[in-house]
Amino acid sequence: MGKRHDESIRWLLNELNLNDVVTPEEYSHQYDAILIEMFKKSPAMPGAERLVRHLIQKGIPVALCTGSCSRTFPTKLDNHRDWIELIKLQVLSGDDPEVKFGKPHPDPFLVTMRRFPKVPEHAGRVLVFEDSYNGVLSALEAGMQCVMVPERTIYDPETDTEFKSRVTLVLDSLEHFKPEDFGLPAYD
Template sequence: MIGAIIFDMDGLLIDSEPLWRDALVEVFNGVGVSITPEQFQATMGMTTPEVVAYWCAQYASHSKSVEEIIQEVDSTAHRFIAERGVAREGAYEILEFFKEKKLPLALASSSTMHLIDIVVEKLAIRPYFQVLHSAEFELYGKPHPAVNISAAKKLGVGQHACLVFEDSWNGVLAAKAGSMKCVCVPDENLKGDARLVIADEVIPSLLKFDEVLWKKLNA
């Protein structure tokens, strides 16, 4: 029996993944490293320090320190999201769906708490959630399951009783590594990826989640 719902944030509730890509490309181009938006897929779902460390390891020649690049990526992405971020299709509908079910909800993201606060205020969705939790407080970001496990503990619900909604491969891995059921609404670049077979359900939009799927997952 599912007792709680855990949502990812970037790319799932807010259309921010393209903005993170833009920030990453802009900042790395500025330090002499050329990264294409397509390459960003490899680090989607990770924390900013993990993303920056990954790309700095791939391209050893860059004109700023890792710490400086992390700060610039975060500040640039936060600005882009505050200015241009919009709710993903079906975000409000699915939050209302589970509100009516009277289930506790958590938001568990690889983004910082600062950005989580920006997003929940911008989209006016803070009242839906009992828990907001960032992987910045964990030793590892996704695909490690720590952020989801901590969110479940804060909700007072066992891992096996949680349903996670994700949009990235690393997010799906994190959910399954935490022994949680997972619904994936794949990012455009992930659609049709055979690896998603490990998700319990794959749907093209949050709008496609309905009572039939809920009963199937909750059986």
């Protein structure tokens, strides 16, 4: 859900009282092997490739800020490398040394914003697309606009009025995103 890899593993083992059964390193090794196999079959979020190609073609600065780590992210790209590699600024907050706290803390997005060649005047000028609750909280805590596109109905923003009042927009699919609603060039 966007947290740093090592932080998530320690939390999980603690919550399940497994600290005496497996070390975080052993669990991480097994977890990474399973994750890598799953990534080989993972489709892109519908509408993501179109949006990325559109923004880049129109000269809009884009970045990728993921909770993934450098061990597993290259495999995650395998089926999508041709368009993901168009995004030159990529922050893998799962093990990026400058990201002290993972999502839901604002660090991942603030680090990403500071790495733009032309740093935005203020965080409110940054539009984030997120599929996880912790990712949305991270963007909001950083003071950024956020479009949530939940992949599954793990979280229903309709039932959390405080969350709903803070998130900029919730969409069922990126295919429904209208760039012009955010002052961006419309799709051709």
